[in-house]
Amino acid sequence: MPAREPRLWTIDTPHTSYVVALDDDDRLHGLHWGPRLTREQAVTLLSLPEPTGRSLTDGRDAVLDFNPASALRFGPTGLQVRFPDGTRDLEFAFTEDVATDRELTLVFTDAHYGLEARVHYRTFPDTDVLERSMTLHNQGGDPIEVIRADSATWVVPALEDYRLSRLHGEWGAETQLTRTALPFGETLIGSRRGMTGHQANPWAALDDGTASESHGRVWSAVLAWSGTWRMTIEKAPTGRVAVSTGFGHDPITCKLGAGERLETPVSAGLYTEDGFAGAAAAWHAYALAHVLPHPEEVRPVLYNSWEATEFDINAEDQIALATRAAAMGCELFVMDDGWFGARVHDRAGLGDWTPNPDRFPDGLRPLIKRVHEAGMRFGIWVEPEMVNPDSDLYRQHPDWVYHQPHRRRTEIRHQLVLNLARPDVAEWMHRWLDELLTVNEIDFLKWDMNRPFTEAGWPGEEDPDRLWFEHTRNLYRIIDRLRADHPHLRIESCSSGGGRADLGILRRTDQVWTSDNTDAADRIEIQEGFAQVLPARVMGTWVTDSPNPFTRREVPLDFRFHVAMAGALAVGGDLLSWTEAELERGAELVADYKRIRSTVQLGRRHPLKAGTVAGVQYSRADKVVVLAWRRARRLGYRDPLVALAGLDPDAVYRDERTGRVHHGAILAAHGLDLDLNPADYASTMIELVRTS
C-alpha cells in the first residue's frame, strides 16, 4: 500500500514527536524533534524553509534522518557499503511503511543492487524515550562489504547555539561529565577497544547552552551496545546538528553474505524540557521499565572480598569475612578473583575454571554452604573472555586468542583475549559456566573483562573483522542462555570497574561495578556522571577501607557510607581489620540503607547543590531521601540550606529521625537545614515522609 500523502510520519511519545518526511528523491528528512505535534501541524513543516543554510536546491545542506552515503552527502553518513563491483554510493527508493501501534518501519531498497534497509522506530506508552535501529538485508547474489551501519541518525533542531554534554574517563576515573560548546565539524566519541570502554560512554546530550538541572530543553541519545562503537556529533557549516551512532569503528568492516541480514543494536533518544536532571530521571525510568531484567527487585547489600584479600584467598578467610559481612547486614557474599586454577596472582591460571585444589580441596560447596547458612546469597567472580598464557587452556588452545600472523601477542595484566567470535570458544565458555552454576548453588556472577583487544585478528577466517561484532553477540547469547537456564541467577557487569556500563549489557545483567576507585570523595563525581543515564539501582557502590587503597585518602566511615548509599550499597573493605566500633556503626548504616533503598533504587533522582554542600535527593511515593555531603567548609561560613526539588508545596513532610515537620513550600523555596557536623568530610542521610 502506498504511504499516505504527504509522505510524512509523526512518531509520538507521550509528550514529544519526532517527525520525518520523504522528499521527491526519497530522502528522509528529520523535520522535528520536540513537543508533541498533530499530523496536521506537522505537515505544515513541509512548507517552512530550512531554518539555516542557503538553499535546498541541490540537497547539499539537507539534514537527513536516514542518511546513506550518496551523491552530495559530504558530511558523515550513517550507512556506508561497498558492492563487489566497487560501487559505494547508495540510491535508495522508498518501498513501504509498516506501522503497528507502537512501531514504525520505513523500508528502502537500492535502485540497482539487491540491498534493503529497514529503518525502525519504537515508542512506549510511559516514556518519551524513542528506540531506533536498522536492519540491512542483502537480497542480491553477492556479498556486500558493510563499512558503517548506524542504528540511528538523530536530527537535532536548529538552535541558536549548541552545548554538548558527554562522559569521558579512564580506569579509576570513569564517567567524568563535561559540558562544552559544540564546535563546527565532527566530534567523534567511541571505543575501539572491544568493549564499551572507560574512555567514553555511549551517551551524549545537547542543549542550547541555557539548560539547567531543572529547566530547559535537552536532547540526548544512547547506544545500547557493549562492543566497539562510535557516535558522531556533526555541526555542519550551516549550523545544523545531527548525531549518528552505531556499532563498529573505523576502519573495521564486515561482510554481509547473499541473503544475510544485519541487525543493528538499539539507539534510544529522548527530548525533554525538564533540564538535565529531568533527562536523567527519564532515562532511569526507561531503563527500569524497558531495559533491566527484574526491574522492581531491589538490589541486595553485597559484600565483595576483593579489596580485603586480593589474590591471597582461602576458604577460612572467606568464611571469616562472610561472618562479619552477615553480621553487618550484608545479604550477598561475593568471592572475587583467585579461587581457580593456578590463579594465586595475576600471572597464571586465567582460563582454568576449576577450584584451586590447595585453596578449595573439597570444591566450592563447603564455602557456599557456610555462606548460605549465614543467611547470605553466594556470588563468584569470573572473567570468561580472558586467558593467561600461563594456563592449561592456553597451552591446549594457543589459537583461541585474537592474534595476527607475524605480530606479537601483546599482554595486558599478563592476559590475552579469547576469540569469543569462534563458535567453539563460545560453546566451551557456555559449557563451563553452565557447569559451574549447575554443580554449585551460585546466585550471582561478577562478570569481569579486564583488558581491551589488541592484534584483533582471526587467521583463517575470511571475514576476520566480524569478530568485533560477533564477540559481543556471543557474549550476549551466553548470558541470555545462562539466565534462561538458571533463572535465579543475577549478574554484575564489570570491566576493570566501569568499562562495560551501557544499556546493551544491562538488558541482561542486573548491575554494574561502577569503578575500581572506591574513594568516596572521587566517587561523588564518578557517580554524578554515571547517573546522567544509568539508574542508582544498577550503580554498584562499595564502602571500603580508610585510607583508601586506590588513592590513600582518609575519609570517615559515615561519609563513605553516605556516598555509597546513593547507589546499590555494598561493602568491600577488609572487615577483619575493622574495629568493633566501625563494625557496629557499619551495621547501623546498612540498616539505614535498607530502610531507604527502595526510594534510592527505584525513585526519582534530583542532584542537590548549595555552595560547598552537594548530594542527591530521591523521591518515591510519599518518601523523600536526602543524602548530602560536604568535604570542607569555606572561610568558616556555616553550611547553606539546601533547596529540595519536586515536592508538593502544599504538603507537609516529617523528618523521620527528629520528628520535625517541614512545609514543602519552604523546603523548595528556602531549603532544608542539614545540620552537618562542622568538621571536614561531614555527611548526612535524611528521610522525609509526606504526612499530608
Ligand code: DGJ
Ligand atoms: C577488576 C575489577 O574491577 C575488580 O573489582 C576485581 O574484580 C579485579 N578485576 C579482580 O581481578
